[in-house]
Amino acid sequence: MKRFGTLSFGHYGPLGGGHELSAADSMLQAIDLAQGMDELGVNGVYFRVHHFARQQSSPMPLLAAIAARTQRIEMGTGVIDMRYENPLYLAEEAASVDLISGGRLALGVSRGSPESVVRGYETFGYTGSEDPRGADIAREHFALLLRAVEGEGLAERDPYSPFGGGMGLQRIEPYSEGLRSRIWWGAGNRDSAEWAGRTGVNLMSSTLLTEADGTPFDLLQAQQIDAFRAAYREAGHAGEPRVSVSRSVIPITTAQERMYFGGRQDGDQIGVIDGMRSTFGKTYAAEPDVLVEQLLQDEAIQSADTLMITIPSQLGVDFNLRLMDSFARYVAPSLGWESTLADAPAPVSASDRRQS
Template sequence: MSQKRIGFLSFGHWGAVRGSQTPSAADTLRQTIELAVAAEEIGIDNASVRVHHFAPQLSAPFPLLAAMGARTSRIELGTGVIDMRYENPLYMAEEAAVADLISGGRLQLGVSRGSPEPALNGAHAFGFVPPEGMTDADLARHKLELFLAAIEGAGVVASDPRMTGVSQGLSVQPQAPGLRERIWWGSGTRGTARWVAEQGLNMQSSTLLTEDTGVPFDELQAEQIAIFHDAWREAGHAREPRVSVSRSVMPITSDVDRLYFGGEVDGEDQVGWLDGGNARFGKTYAGEPDRIAEQLAQDAAVQAADTLLLTVPNQLGVEYNARLLETVAKHVAPAIGWVPPAERSAARVG
C-alpha cells in the first residue's frame, strides 16, 4: 500500500440563499482556488472538484485547475469526475496537458460515464449523440480510448504533405509527460472495478454505488477495491495503482458546527432505487473528532484505499472549510494512517 493521502472534493455549489458564502459562480470559482491554497498550507495532499453540467455547480474544470496550479506548488489537483459523454477527447487532451504543465505535473484526473443529471440527454445538446447501436456509456468509453491515445502522443490525425513535406501521424500538442498514469476512472460497481484495472487506470470508487448486496456501504466498497487490485495483478501492470474513496466528514467542535451538522450524528447508509436498480450511498461522519477518527479507522474501504477525499460544504466559505480541513488533518486523519507531508519529508531525509 502506498502512502495514505487525504484531500478535499468540492461540488462547487453556488446560489444566493440564506447563509451561502458563494452567491455567484464567480464566488465559487475564486473560493475554490483560495481553498486549494489554504489546503496546501495545512498539509492536505489533494484538491479536487466535481464536474456537473446544466446546474449551478462547477462545470469547466481545466481553466479552474490551471488557476489552482498557478497559485500552488505541491498539492495534487483533481476531478471527481469529468463526464466523458460531454467531452471532445482531442480538445480535452490539449486542455489537460496545458493545465498539467502549468501545475508542474500535479493533475490527477478522474473521468467516467458520469452520474444522474438534471438535463435530459444533456450531452446530446453538446453535439455528442451516440451512433446507432451504441449507448451513452459505450460512447464515453470510446472517447476515453481516444483521450488516452492522445495524451500518450499517438498520431491521431494524418498530416497534410503540402504543409509537412511527408505524410505522417500528428499528435496533439502540448504533451504532458506522465499524465497517462494519473488518469482515474470513477467506478460505481464491482464489474466496472475489474474493467478499470484491465485498462491500467487508477480507480475512484464512487460515493454512490449502483448496486446493493445488503452489506454496509464500506464493506461493499472494500469488496470493489479488492476486485480492482486482483484484476490489476492479473493484468500484469508494472506500476502500483491508486484508489480513492470519498467521505462526508463533519467534525463538530463549535456551536456553528453543531447547528449545521448536529442532525447528521449517528447517520446511516442510504439505500434507494436509481437508473433501474438498487443503489447504496454512504453515510455522513459527523460528531466529535475523536469519535469520527475511531469510526473512519474501522471503515473497511477507507483502510483499503490510499486516498481519502473529504467532501466539503463549499457554500460555507473558505474560512469555514479550511478550519474543517485543519481539524481533520490534526485530529482525525492520523487514525487512518495519514502522515503530514513535512513529517514524510523528514522521515525520508532521516
C-alpha cells in the same frame, strides 16, 4: 490512508436569507481554498463536474488558476463526464494543466453522474448512443483520450505544410509525460471497477454504488476495490494503481460545527438512481476521537490510499479550512497520514490572503 483532500460539488445560487453565491464566488473561493489547503500540507483538491446545473462545469481553467497559486497540492476532477467531451481537446487541455502544475493533475473521468436534463450530451453534439445512459459514448471517448494522452500519432502530417510538414502521423500537442499514470476512472459498480483495472488506470470510488444486497456500504466498496486490483494485476500492468474513496466527514470542534452537523450520524441508505437500486454511504460527523474510531472501522477507507472528503463549500473558505485543519491535526495522523510539510503553518483566512 496515505493521502486526503477535499471533493467539492461547486454549488452556487441562493443560500437563503437573501444571500446568494454566484458562479464567480464559487470559483474564486475554490482557488482560495486550494491555496489554504496547500499551506496546510493537505494532499489534494478535487472538483465534481456537472453540466446544465449551478455547479462547476468547465474545470480546466479553474485547475490552471489553482496550479498558478499553489506549489505542492494535487488538483483534479471527480469526475469529468466523458459523454460531453471532445477527447482530443480534453487531452490538450489536460496536458497543458499538467505541465503548468509540474505534474500535479489527477484527471478523473467516467460516464458521469445523473443529470438534471434528459440526455444532455446530445445537446453538446454527441449523439448515436445505443445505451439509455450514454455509457457507450463515454467508453468510446475515453479510449480516444487515452490514445491521445499516450502520445499516439492520430493525424496525418502534411508534407507541404510550412509549419513543420514531414511524413507519418502527428500526436496531439502539448504532450505531458507521466499524465497517463495520473488518469482515474470513476466506477459505481464492480463491473466498471474491473474494467478500469483491465484498462490500467487508477480507481475513484464514490459515496454510492449501484448495488444493493444488504451488505454494508464500506464492505461493498472494499469488495469493489479488491476486484479492481485483481483485474489490474491479471492484466499484467506494472506498478500499483492508486485508489480513492469519497466520504462526508465532519470533525466537530466548535459550537458552529455542532449547530450545523451535530446529530448527522446517518447510516447507509438504499435508493434508486438512474433506475438502479443503489447503496449510499453514511455521513460521519463527530468529535475527532470518535471519528478516528469510526473511520478505522470503515473497510474501504482502510483499503484505499486516498480519502476525498466532500465539503460544504457553500459555507465558505474559512469554515472549510477550519474543518480540514481539524481533520489534519486530530484525525488523519491516526489513520496513517503524514503532512506534505515538515511544519505545517496555521491556515490563513481568505480575506487576509487576498489582501496580501
